[in-house]
Amino acid sequence: MIKRSILACCALAIGIQMVSADVxxxxxxxxxxxxxxxxxxVNLADFKGKFVVLEWYQPDCPFVGKQYKxxxxxxxxxxxxxxxxxxxxIDSSAPGEEGNYPSEExxxxxxxxxxGRTALLLDPDGKVGRLYGAKTTPDMYIIDPKGVVIYxxxxxxxxxxxxxxxxxxxxxxxxxxxxxxxxRPVTTTTTRPYGCSVKYAGND
Amino acid sequence: MNRLFVLRxxxxxxxxxxxxxxxxxxxxxxxxxxxxASLVSDVSSVRAGSVFRxxxxxxxxxxxHIYWKNPGDAxxxxxxxWRLPEGFTAGNLQWPAPMxxxxxxxxxxxxxxxxVLLFAEVHAPEKLPAGPLNFGANSNWLVCERxxxxxxxxxxxxxxxxxxxxxxxxxxFESFEKKVPFRLPxxxxxxxxxxxxxxxxxxxxxxAGSQFLPLPPEDVVIGHVxxxxxxxxxxxxxxxxxxxxxxxxxxxxxxxxQQAYEIAAASVxxxxxxxxxxxxxxxxxxxxxxxxxxxGLILNVMPxxxxxxxxxxxxxxxxxxxxxxxxxxxxxASGIMVCFAVLAVLVILIxxxxxxxxxxxQFQDSRFVLFIxxxxxxxxxxxxxxxxISVSPRSTGKLASLAKGRGVGGAFFQGVFATVLATPCxxxxxxxxxAFAFAQPSWITFxxxxxxxxxxxxxxxxxxxxxxxxxxxxxxxSWMLYLKQGMGFLLLATLLWLVWVLGQMKGVNSVxxxxxxxxxxxxxxxxxxxxxxxxSSSRSRIAAVVAMLAVLGFSAAIYSFLTKPxxxxxxxxxxxxxxxxxxxxxxxxxxFTADWCITCKxxxxxxxxxxxxxxxxxxxxxxxxKADWTxxxxxxxxxLKQHGRAGVPMYLVYPGGGGxxxxxxxxLITSQTVLDALNRSRxxxxxxxx
Numbered sequence: 001m002i003k004r005s006i007l008a009c010c011a012l013a014i015g016i017q018m019v020s021a022d023v024x025x026x027x028x029x030x031x032x033x034x035x036x037x038x039x040x041x042v043n044l045a046d047f048k049g050k051f052v053v054l055e056w057y058q059p060d061c062p063f064v065g066k067q068y069k070x071x072x073x074x075x076x077x078x079x080x081x082x083x084x085x086x087x088x089x090i091d092s093s094a095p096g097e098e099g100n101y102p103s104e105e106x107x108x109x110x111x112x113x114x115x116g117r118t119a120l121l122l123d124p125d126g127k128v129g130r131l132y133g134a135k136t137t138p139d140m141y142i143i144d145p146k147g148v149v150i151y152x153x154x155x156x157x158x159x160x161x162x163x164x165x166x167x168x169x170x171x172x173x174x175x176x177x178x179x180x181x182x183x184r185p186v187t188t189t190t191t192r193p194y195g196c197s198v199k200y201a202g203n204d
Numbered sequence: 205m206n207r208l209f210v211l212r213x214x215x216x217x218x219x220x221x222x223x224x225x226x227x228x229x230x231x232x233x234x235x236x237x238x239x240x241a242s243l244v245s246d247v248s249s250v251r252a253g254s255v256f257r258x259x260x261x262x263x264x265x266x267x268x269h270i271y272w273k274n275p276g277d278a279x280x281x282x283x284x285x286w287r288l289p290e291g292f293t294a295g296n297l298q299w300p301a302p303m304x305x306x307x308x309x310x311x312x313x314x315x316x317x318x319x320v321l322l323f324a325e326v327h328a329p330e331k332l333p334a335g336p337l338n339f340g341a342n343s344n345w346l347v348c349e350r351x352x353x354x355x356x357x358x359x360x361x362x363x364x365x366x367x368x369x370x371x372x373x374x375x376x377f378e379s380f381e382k383k384v385p386f387r388l389p390x391x392x393x394x395x396x397x398x399x400x401x402x403x404x405x406x407x408x409x410x411x412a413g414s415q416f417l418p419l420p421p422e423d424v425v426i427g428h429v430x431x432x433x434x435x436x437x438x439x440x441x442x443x444x445x446x447x448x449x450x451x452x453x454x455x456x457x458x459x460x461x462q463q464a465y466e467i468a469a470a471s472v473x474x475x476x477x478x479x480x481x482x483x484x485x486x487x488x489x490x491x492x493x494x495x496x497x498x499x500g501l502i503l504n505v506m507p508x509x510x511x512x513x514x515x516x517x518x519x520x521x522x523x524x525x526x527x528x529x530x531x532x533x534x535x536x537a538s539g540i541m542v543c544f545a546v547l548a549v550l551v552i553l554i555x556x557x558x559x560x561x562x563x564x565x566q567f568q569d570s571r572f573v574l575f576i577x578x579x580x581x582x583x584x585x586x587x588x589x590x591x592x593i594s595v596s597p598r599s600t601g602k603l604a605s606l607a608k609g610r611g612v613g614g615a616f617f618q619g620v621f622a623t624v625l626a627t628p629c630x631x632x633x634x635x636x637x638x639a640f641a642f643a644q645p646s647w648i649t650f651x652x653x654x655x656x657x658x659x660x661x662x663x664x665x666x667x668x669x670x671x672x673x674x675x676x677x678x679x680x681x682s683w684m685l686y687l688k689q690g691m692g693f694l695l696l697a698t699l700l701w702l703v704w705v706l707g708q709m710k711g712v713n714s715v716x717x718x719x720x721x722x723x724x725x726x727x728x729x730x731x732x733x734x735x736x737x738x739x740s741s742s743r744s745r746i747a748a749v750v751a752m753l754a755v756l757g758f759s760a761a762i763y764s765f766l767t768k769p770x771x772x773x774x775x776x777x778x779x780x781x782x783x784x785x786x787x788x789x790x791x792x793x794x795x796f797t798a799d800w801c802i803t804c805k806x807x808x809x810x811x812x813x814x815x816x817x818x819x820x821x822x823x824x825x826x827x828x829x830k831a832d833w834t835x836x837x838x839x840x841x842x843x844l845k846q847h848g849r850a851g852v853p854m855y856l857v858y859p860g861g862g863g864x865x866x867x868x869x870x871x872l873i874t875s876q877t878v879l880d881a882l883n884r885s886r887x888x889x890x891x892x893x894x
Binding site: 198 | 352354827
């Protein structure tokens with residue numbers, strides 16, 4: 001009988017543990033390992049000690065297009081990788097979905113755009129996307145040198161596809177990186193991302 | 205010089221505007237116009253001083269959608285800017301209730317498909333300007349299927365002054381006006397409370413089954429709304445974010461009976477506690493302890509505990525006798541207390557781990573509800589006498605001490621059980637106390653939980669203090685048998701409620717699963733009761749064990765066959781998706797199937813979803829589509845006919861690279877059939893290429 005009561009309490013504990021925890025600001029960023037477009041394995045843990053930017057990317061999305069056609073994203077990438085920030089773009093498009101390209105094609109697009117990222121990672125089964133709860137492209141995460149998430153959300157404040165909005169918008173990623181690098185706390189830590197949905201494979 | 209510059213600038217502006225115009229109206233994708241936007245009015249002429257409506261009508265290509273004012277996880281809201289003649293003013297934009305659309309990756313968007321009218325009331329001035337009146341609208345939108353395309357349009361509409369007769373499009377306004385959320389009737393009361401990270405929105409029973417679509421402020425990030433019986437919970441970005449209310453719309457009913465209501469946080473009362481971790485508020489603390497005590501006491505008479513109470517009262521009656529009753533009531537009380545202590549420690553641990561937990565959380569997990577439902581059913585069967593929990597006659601030597609132990613252990617367990625079952629009934633009363641507990645340091649949380657347990661066990665503690673009161677207990681008799689059976693029905697009623705909870709949470713499939721589980725339990729209980737009794741022979745017992753194992757094995761096999769999740773990345777079939785995949789050069793495998801087709805399921809399970817086929821699909825970059833004929837989709841019927849089939853299953857393999865006819869597989873297939881077809885199509889592709 002006592003055994004059964006213990007069992008009931010265990011079931012209770014299991015019930016509680018089912019409540020899932022997403023990636024959240026102030027918590028450690030879960031590690032992942034993905035292949036980049038040059039066939040190299042990239043682990044998040046490799047960048048411990050550095051600031052890491054995760055950028056959910058999908059070249060055909062008009063919201064991503066706004067950042068790249070205006071040259072804004074490349075500028076950010078170059079500016080911060082020069083300061084030692086690791087900038088990882090992640091393409092979570094499933095095979096057959098928009099934005100799922102072979103590596104060579106993605107490399108061509110990157111070359112054409114003049115991208116300045118550290119690596120472009122392939123996540124065709126959407127595991128890492130789902131792990132981080134990435135919803136849109138772009139969807140941005142900043143991880144500090146200790147491996148803690150310090151920003152998650154939109155790239156900037158103007159929720160549009162209009163190229164002209166890039167310059168007048170408040171760029172949350174730039175502000176957060178500048179604040180964190182100078183040792184200040186990040187003022188805006190969580191915003192609502194905007195863009196196309198990440199093109200995950202259907203589960204049906 | 206300056207004038208020339210202005211002139212050139214103007215020409216440039218006109219060209220740019222034309223370019224935008226062109227762009228706006230010619231928003232096409234593979235030759236189809238995705239959204240046709242037009243400016244319409246419900247009047248064909250404008251009367252001075254009148255109120256009429258203008259709106260933008262969006263006609264959307266099937267399968268595509270545009271977005272509500274809160275687009276949800278992705279996308280962007282549709283925007284309209286009006287241009288009105290002088291003296292005219294426009295009211296707020298009216299948004300019909302959108303649909304909730306789920307996308308892969310647990311994404312959820314609020315959108316419109318097929319057709320929608322976004323409109324506003326316009327007030328005409330008392331004196332109309334001379335000549336025709338020009339109205340204009342500029343709209344931006346994002347239209348998505350699996351891919352997204354931004355669009356815009358600049359529209360104009362010319363109306364004469366007149367008597368304000370209805371226009372041809374007036375009926376369009378009427379039909380979409382019905383879908384615009386109404387103000388919530390005064391007699392319906394909602395309330396908010398904040399539990400840790402979650403904001404809870406409590407609603408009365410007449411709104412059961414409705415959906416809540418949030419309209420959060422710009423600077424707040426929220427998660428998906430989760431429906432519970434009696435309330436919605438919305439995770440707010442962090443526990444520290446002060447948020448005690450949330451605007452949104454409530455949609456109740458479906459189809460033509462659907463009704464949307466507007467929820468304005470400002471007009472709803474909030475019982476939420478502020479979550480500031482300030483100095484401890486002692487009067488608040490003692491008040492919370494008092495509420496906890498009273499709340500715990502009330503738990504004893506809550507409808508979802510009452511049957512269990514009857515059960516334990518019955519237990520006491522059965523084992524009457526002063527000493528026993530004293531011991532049993534203490535054991536029962538300690539069962540409750542221990543359970544609340546364990547619960548408190550768990551809550552504290554979970555809190556420390558940073559996971560969101562709300563009161564009633566056990567029942568948020570469908571597996572837990574399933575577990576409790578099975579337990580209740582098994583108890584009911586016991587009450588009906590289908591089987592008895594008996595002690596093997598071989599241990600009669602220790603029977604005396606064992607019987608005592610069993611009784612106390614039983615009472616202890618009943619205390620635990622009653623506590624677990626009580627949780628969902630606490631919503632309004634314990635809400636305040638537990639919200640308080642969740643926002644406090646660990647030791648306060650612990651104290652509050654102990655007080656709830658103390659309250660619940662108070663009657664039994666009194667019984668322990670004065671065992672003489674046991675004599676008020678009724679005398680045992682044959683009525684006990686009927687009482688026992690009657691209680692079985694009470695337990696079944698509790699089960700009914702659990703089924704409802706589960707159905708609300710997980711839908712009809714889970715209810716059927718529960719039904720199947722209960723059937724298995726009933727069979728097991730019957731076997732136990734018939735063939736494994738204290739008087740059964742050992743042969744009969746062995747047979748019982750074998751039969752039980754067989755039933756378990758058989759049902760497990762059926763379960764795993766029916767529910768094994770596919771490891772393949774199936775996507776629903778559409779001609780467009782097929783064209784897209786073929787155009788990009790991918791080979792395509794199409795599975796024409798239906799839920800009721802056993803052959804299809806068998807093929808999928810044993811021929812398609814196998815390691816070697818999965819590997820081959822992956823290696824060749826095969827796009828796999830599922831054409832679901834469960835509801836007799838006519839497009840799929842046509843395709844079946846085209847290939848000379850009257851029904852499912854049917855399998856097509858397109859070699860990829862474009863242009864070739866698909867390979868048709870037989871109705872009964874093996875993994876080898878699929879692999880061969882893939883190889884053949886690859887070879888034929890290689891030949892074409894060379």
